[in-house]
Amino acid sequence: MSTYIQIDPTQKLDPFKAVKKLPLEEYFTSGHRTCQGCESALVMKMMAKAAGPRTIVLGSTGCMYVANTTYYSTSWVLPWMHTQLGSSGSAALGTAAALKALMRKGKMKKEPINVIAFCGDGGGADMGVGAISATLTHPDYNCLILMYDNESYANTDIQLSGSTPWGANTTFSTPGKVKRIMHRRWKKNMAGMMAAGHPTCRYVATVCMSYALAGMNAMRKALSIGGPTFIHSLDPCPKGWDYDPYLSHEMGELAVNTGVWPLYEVEDGVLRLTGRTQQIAAGKIKRQPVRDYLLKQGRFAHFTNDDIDYFQSKVDEMWGKWLVPGVIPFQREVEADNPPA
Amino acid sequence: MATLAAVEEPRKTEETALITGSEAIAVACKLADVDVITAYPIRPYDTVMQYVCKLVSNGEMDCEYIVAEGEHSQFEIVKHASAAGARVFCGSSGVGWMYAMEALTVTPALRIPMIAMVGNRALDDPGAFGVEHNDALTVRDLGWQLVWVDNAQEALDTALIAYRVAEDRRIFLPCAISCDGAFLTHSQALVKIPSQEKVNEFLPPYNRGDLLLHPDNPITVAPQGNEDWVMEIRRQNYAAMERAHGVIVEAYADFERIFGRSYGNPFFEEYMTDDADIVLMGMGTLSISVKVAIRQMRREGKKVGFVRMRWFRPFAAEELAKSLQRFEAIGVIDRDYSFGSPYLGGVLAGEIRHALYPGAGKKPPVLDFICGLGGREVTVPDVQKMADSVYHAADGKAQPLTQWIGLRE
Numbered sequence: 092m093s094t095y096i097q098i099d100p101t102q103k104l105d106p107f108k109a110v111k112k113l114p115l116e117e118y119f120t121s122g123h124r125t126c127q128g129c130e131s132a133l134v135m136k137m138m139a140k141a142a143g144p145r146t147i148v149l150g151s152t153g154c155m156y157v158a159n160t161t162y163y164s165t166s167w168v169l170p171w172m173h174t175q176l177g178s179s180g181s182a183a184l185g186t187a188a189a190l191k192a193l194m195r196k197g198k199m200k201k202e203p204i205n206v207i208a209f210c211g212d213g214g215g216a217d218m219g220v221g222a223i224s225a226t227l228t229h230p231d232y233n234c235l236i237l238m239y240d241n242e243s244y245a246n247t248d249i250q251l252s253g254s255t256p257w258g259a260n261t262t263f264s265t266p267g268k269v270k271r272i273m274h275r276r277w278k279k280n281m282a283g284m285m286a287a288g289h290p291t292c293r294y295v296a297t298v299c300m301s302y303a304l305a306g307m308n309a310m311r312k313a314l315s316i317g318g319p320t321f322i323h324s325l326d327p328c329p330k331g332w333d334y335d336p337y338l339s340h341e342m343g344e345l346a347v348n349t350g351v352w353p354l355y356e357v358e359d360g361v362l363r364l365t366g367r368t369q370q371i372a373a374g375k376i377k378r379q380p381v382r383d384y385l386l387k388q389g390r391f392a393h394f395t396n397d398d399i400d401y402f403q404s405k406v407d408e409m410w411g412k413w414l415v416p417g418v419i420p421f422q423r424e425v426e427a428d429n430p431p432a
Numbered sequence: 433m434a435t436l437a438a439v440e441e442p443r444k445t446e447e448t449a450l451i452t453g454s455e456a457i458a459v460a461c462k463l464a465d466v467d468v469i470t471a472y473p474i475r476p477y478d479t480v481m482q483y484v485c486k487l488v489s490n491g492e493m494d495c496e497y498i499v500a501e502g503e504h505s506q507f508e509i510v511k512h513a514s515a516a517g518a519r520v521f522c523g524s525s526g527v528g529w530m531y532a533m534e535a536l537t538v539t540p541a542l543r544i545p546m547i548a549m550v551g552n553r554a555l556d557d558p559g560a561f562g563v564e565h566n567d568a569l570t571v572r573d574l575g576w577q578l579v580w581v582d583n584a585q586e587a588l589d590t591a592l593i594a595y596r597v598a599e600d601r602r603i604f605l606p607c608a609i610s611c612d613g614a615f616l617t618h619s620q621a622l623v624k625i626p627s628q629e630k631v632n633e634f635l636p637p638y639n640r641g642d643l644l645l646h647p648d649n650p651i652t653v654a655p656q657g658n659e660d661w662v663m664e665i666r667r668q669n670y671a672a673m674e675r676a677h678g679v680i681v682e683a684y685a686d687f688e689r690i691f692g693r694s695y696g697n698p699f700f701e702e703y704m705t706d707d708a709d710i711v712l713m714g715m716g717t718l719s720i721s722v723k724v725a726i727r728q729m730r731r732e733g734k735k736v737g738f739v740r741m742r743w744f745r746p747f748a749a750e751e752l753a754k755s756l757q758r759f760e761a762i763g764v765i766d767r768d769y770s771f772g773s774p775y776l777g778g779v780l781a782g783e784i785r786h787a788l789y790p791g792a793g794k795k796p797p798v799l800d801f802i803c804g805l806g807g808r809e810v811t812v813p814d815v816q817k818m819a820d821s822v823y824h825a826a827d828g829k830a831q832p833l834t835q836w837i838g839l840r841e
Contacts, residue, residue, distance in 0.1 A: 185511065188513050
C-alpha cells in the first residue's frame with residue numbers, strides 16, 4: 092500500500108508451506124532450563140527458526156530471560172540481549188534505530204536484519220504497554236514485539252498480571268475462606284488494543300503454538316511487511332495453570348476451540364480471522380463450552396458452577412455482542428455486567 | 433556571564449558563537465556525529481533536545497532523533513542503540529532523571545558508553561525548576577562517570593572529552609555531564625566551536641568491538657549471573673572506573689594538544705589557592721559568585737581560595753587530599769542534601785571528608801554549607817558569610833559542622 096512508509100532494507104521472508112518444509116537449523120537450542128511442557132520455550136524455538144540467522148533478539152525480564160540465559164549456558168544461537176521488564180518496545184526501537192542510522196551513514200553493511208523483542212505478559216501487558224505502544228507509532232523502524240502470554244508472572248511464583256483470566260488462582264489471588272474470587276479483572280485485550288490504537292502499525296496477529304506453522308508464518312509476515320509489528324501468543328503454562336505438562340498442546344487447542352483465544356491477524360488495517368477461529372466464526376465448527384477448558388486447569392479448581400457460567404457468559408458476549416467478535420469489545424448496547432460475588 | 437577558561441589566541445579553524453550551555457552540548461553532539469538521540473521534555477535540560485531537533489531538521493546533523501514517551505524509554509532506547517554499535521546521546525533533569533532510574537542502573541552495568549546531559553534541577557516536591565545537584569548524584573554509586581561544568585565552553589569541550597573517555601575500550605562506562613539548570617542551560621556565552629577536522633582527530637569512531645550485538649557476533653548480553661559470577665562482573669566495572677582516572681588525564685592532554693585549550697588539572701579547578709589560608713569548595717555555576725566574592729575579600733586582606741570540583745566520578749581523592757592539606761580550613765558548599773547523613777551534611781562534604789581521612793598529614797577542619805537549593809542564588813554576601821565561618825574554624829573557634837546559608841529566618 093502506498094500510504095505506508097517504505098523502509099530500505101526490509102526483510103523478505105516467504106511463508107513456510109508445510110511443517111516438513113521447515114529448515115533444520117535451530118537458533119534456540121539446548122542450555123535452557125524451562126519447565127517441562129513450556130509453550131513459551133516452544134515460541135522461542137519456532138519463532139527463532141522462522142526469523143532465521145540474520146536476527147537480533149531482545150528479551151525483557153521474564154521466564155524466557157531467567158530460564159534461558161544462565162551465564163555460560165545460553166540457549167541462544169542468535170545474538171540476544173536482556174532488556175528491562177518494561178522495555179521490550181524501547182529495546183526493539185533502539186536496536187532498529189541504531190541499525191538504520193549505522194547503515195545509512197555507511198558505518199555498517201547494509202542488509203535486512205530482523206529485530207525481535209520478546210516480552211511476557213507482565214512485561215508486555217502490564218509494565219511495558221506504554222513503551223510498546225510508543226514503538227508501534229514509529230513507522231520508520233523495522234522491528235517486531237512478540238508478547239508470549241502465559242497469563243501470569245510465572246517465573247516469580249505465579250502472580251497475577253493484567254493478562255490473567257478472571258478468577259484464576261495465582262499467588263496474588265489465592266482463594267480463601269471468605270473470598271473465593273480474588274482476581275476480579277477481565278484479561279486485557281492486548282492484540283485488539285494494539286491493532287485498534289496504532290493505525291500505522293501494519294501487522295498485528297494472535298497466535299498459539301498448538302498451531303505452530305501458522306504462528307511462524309505470522310512471524311515471517313510481521314518481519315517482512317515493514318515498520319513496527321506486534322504478535323500476541325497465548326502460551327499454556329503447566330506450572331502456572333496447574334495441569335500435567337503433556338497436556339500443553341491440547342490446552343492451546345482448547346483455548347482456541349472454546350473461543351477464549353481468538354486467532355486473527357490485522358494486516359494493513361484489514362482484519363482476518365484465522366485457523367479454527369475462522370471456522371468457528373463461519374459456523375463450520377461449534378465453539379466448545381469453556382467448562383472443558385477451565386476444569387482441566389488447577390487454577391480454576393475453586394470455580395463453582397456459577398463462576399463457570401459467568402466465564403461462559405463473558406466469552407459468549409465476546410462472540411455475540413462485540414462489534415467485531417473476539418477482537419473489538421464495543422457493543423451497540425451495553426448490558427449490565429453482574430459477576431457472581 | 434561565565435568567564436572562559438584559559439583560552440588561547442583564537443585559531444583560524446575555530447568559530448566563535450554566542451550560545452547557551454544547552455546549545456553548546458548540542459553542537460558537541462553534532463561534532464561528535466552522534467547516531468541516535470532520544471528526547472523527552474522536562475525543564476531545563478530539554479533545551480538541548482530543541483537545539484538538536486533544529487540541527488537535524490536543517491540537515492546539519494545526521495542522526496535518528498527519537499521522541500520517547502517517557503524518560504525510562506528515552507534511556508532504554510539509546511542504551512540498546514549503543515549496544516548495537518551507535519554513538520548515542522540522552523539527557524534529563526530532576527525527577528525525569530529519577531523516572532529513568534532503572535535504565536540508568538543497567539547502563540553502566542552493561543558497559544554502555546552513553547553520554548547524557550543532566551540539566552540539574554531540584555527534585556519534586558515541592559515543584560522547582562531551579563538547580564540542585566541531587567538528581568545527578570543519585571547515580572554516583574552505579575558506575576556513571578559524573579562531571580560538573582560551569583560555563584558553555586566547558587560544556588562543549590567536556591562533552592567531546594566525555595565521548596573520548598567513555599568510548600575508550602578500557603572504560604566503556606557512561607558519563608553524565610551536569611549543567612546547572614537555568615544558570616548554565618539557559619545562559620548565553622561566547623563559545624569557541626572547534627572545527628570538524630580537529631574533532632575527528634581527537635575523537636575516534638565508536639567501536640563496540642567484541643561486545644557488538646550483531647548477527648555476525650552472536651553473543652548473549654546480560655544473562656543471569658547470580659552468585660556464580662556477579663561479583664567478578666562487578667569487579668570488572670570497578671576496574672574500569674579505576675582506569676578512568678588515567679584515561680581522563682590522557683584525554684585532557686590530547687585535547688590541549690589538538691585544540692590548544694587547557695583545563696589544567698582535569699579533576700578540579702583551583703582559583704587563587706596558591707597563597708590561600710582557607711578554601712571554599714563547590715561544583716557548577718556557583719563558582720561565579722564565589723570567585724567575585726573572593727576577589728572582594730582579597731581586597732580586604734582575606735586570603736580565600738576556591739576549589740571547583742569537575743569530576744565527581746571518578747573522584748580524584750589522592751590529588752585532592754594532597755592539595756587540601758595546604759589550607760587551614762575548608763568550607764564545602766553543597767547544592768544538595770543528604771538527610772540523616774553523618775553530621776547531617778550534604779553529599780559533596782561527605783566525599784571530601786572521606787577523601788581526607790585516610791591520607792597522611794594534616795587534616796584541616798571541613799565545614800559544610802547547604803546553599804542555593806531549588807535554584808536560589810548563591811550570593812556574594814552568602815559566600816562572605818561562609819568564608820568568615822571557615823576562618824573562625826581555622827582559628828580554632830567551634831563552628832557548626834553543617835550550616836544552611838541563605839535560608840529565610
